[in-house]
Amino acid sequence: MGNVRQSDLESFLSVARHGSFRAAAQERGMTGSALSQSVRALEEELQVRLFNRTTRSVVPTEAGHLLVSRLTPALADIRTCLDEVRSMGGTPSGRVRVNAPAPALDWLIAPHLPGFLETHPGISVEIIEDARNVDIVAEGYDVGIRLGLEMAQDMIALPLGPEQDYAVVASPAFLDRAGRPETPEDLTRFDCIRHRFPSGTIFPWRFHREGEDIAMIPQGRLTVNNARHAVSAAVAGIGLARVALPYAQDDLAQGHLVRVLTAFAPRLPAWHLYYPSRRHMPPALRAFIDFFTQAVRQSPDKM
Structure with a gap:
């Protein structure tokens, strides 16, 4: 050179x-x-x-x-x-850069991260929260996580956890005041808490009824970009929110929130961990993939 x-x-x-x-x-x-x-x-x-x-x-x-x-x-x-040469000493080493949306990081990666770092002291991990459609190779990532198969066709994808469940929730006080939606079409009469993606688009609310998939853009006075903020706003009685079920589970169990439209809730594809097809996989990446697919499979709290 x-x-x-x-x-x-x-x-x-x-x-x-x-x-x-x-x-x-x-x-x-x-x-x-x-x-x-x-x-x-x-x-x-x-x-x-x-x-x-x-x-x-x-x-x-x-x-x-x-x-x-x-x-x-x-x-x-x-x-x-x-990395392969360093790892010939017996322990994987190197860096793994991860790109994933917040729900996957919150519920599938973060709980197991301390165990991974303790198990592999020679590996460093950089995690970027991102909900965009990302070319992980062009942007310098080793691995990405997305729902279903939302990734380039030349990637290798492995399921990480079960199918996903998204819930529409509201506080009891809000439902007492505004009424309860009985069908997805009823949502046009309610204040909904909207979620904006980094791309600028609004997160569509999806439902399923008698073989038909329904998608709608909710309307409401509050828009956020974080599911935890949407849950907090719903608990405060601002409106209806649609979030990945784990974000709302504690408040549902404590009666702070009530789930509605359960008969129309679709099961969404599982999260998938994906990475470029390579002839030789870096040892650090192989260790990351093996550890997290096994940890999520064994976890009783997995999404």
Whole structure:
């Protein structure tokens, strides 16, 4: 590679991934000036501009896009090779970057994370909560978690836990005041607590009736982006909320919430853990997959 340093290549990929020097510097644990100098050194060594910079954006040039496309799998192979060599000492080592929505992290990953880190002291884990449709390879992740098979076709997917149950809930006081919906169509007359995804779209409420799938965008005065906030608002009597059942279970058991429209609740696909098909899987990733699929299978509290 001549005088090109791997650290400069890693810095370049981080900037390309985030579209921001500031975000890349935070990820790399560097100052902004140090990161800029690293990318500038790479550009000078290659004698080509890699980014078009404006006050609002950082976008790879044609040469930058080419380098991203070739460098991403190449560096992944190098990291895999190094992890395999390190692991020949008998214990897996390396880093695992995980991308998953909040429910999967809250109920499937977080409860078992201390056990994993204790079992594998040589492995570090970076977890990013994200509900977008993500290209985990392009964005530098090792593994993702999504409902069903919502991932690229060239991925290997493993079920993580059972099918999902989403519940429509409200406080007894709200139902006494506003009445009780008997069908999904009745929801147009009620204040619903809406959930907005990072993409900007509103989480649709889905139901099932006599072989027919029903999807609707709820209407209401409160919109949140966190299921726990939706549950808190429902307990406070603001409106109806639709959340993954584990978020509401404690309040349902204590009588703070009441479940409605249970006859129309569909069973949604299970969460799936997915990762790129590779000839050689990094030992750290193999340890992560083996540990969490086994831990979730054995857990009595799994979603």
